[in-house]
Amino acid sequence: MKDSRDKPGGRTFEQALGRLEELVDGLERGNLSLEESLAYFEEGTRLIQECTSMLEAAEARLQKLTPAGEGFRLEPLTFPDDETSAK
Numbered sequence: 001m002k003d004s005r006d007k008p009g010g011r012t013f014e015q016a017l018g019r020l021e022e023l024v025d026g027l028e029r030g031n032l033s034l035e036e037s038l039a040y041f042e043e044g045t046r047l048i049q050e051c052t053s054m055l056e057a058a059e060a061r062l063q064k065l066t067p068a069g070e071g072f073r074l075e076p077l078t079f080p081d082d083e084t085s086a087k
Helices: 013-029 032-063 078-087
Strands: 063-066 071-076
Touching: 013 032
Parallel strands: none
Antiparallel strands: 063 071
16 A cells, blocks of 8 residues: 555645645634735645545546456446546
8 A cells, every 4th residue: 555645745635635624714714814814725726736636546546347248347437527528
């Protein structure tokens, strides 16, 4: 199993999401200065990109078993929005 430092930003998805939630909570409280708010926003934007990248990598690893002759084969797993965008 890969170490969490192999992930973008050196953290796991759960850690990045937890930090993003902290930033959102801080912004919602409304007691930050303009500079602090901008710093939270910028960090949050980076975390969203990190999380999106990790989710896309996880999605790419998903496969499904499909019948093939007398056995099975692995195929990439597709999602409903993937199928509609391909049309």
